[in-house]
Amino acid sequence: MSRMTYDELIAHYITPAAAAAARGIDRQRVHGWKGRERIPTDDQIEYEVLTNGALRADLPDQVRSA
Secondary structure: OOOHHHHHHHHHHOOOOHHHHHHOOOHHHHHHHOOOOOOHHHHHHHHHOOOOOOOOOOOHHHHHOO
């Protein structure tokens, strides 16, 4: 299982502003994830849904199969 990284998110959306706009959130929130080890799980799930699985949330297999 691979966790969603900031770099993957930006590679998909090209800019932090575009990633933020896709969710209707402030771009500063997205920028804040750059220096962290991970994107919060609830945000990862939202991006997985928005990208139809092109970006995958870091979830245990047990959660995915539930």
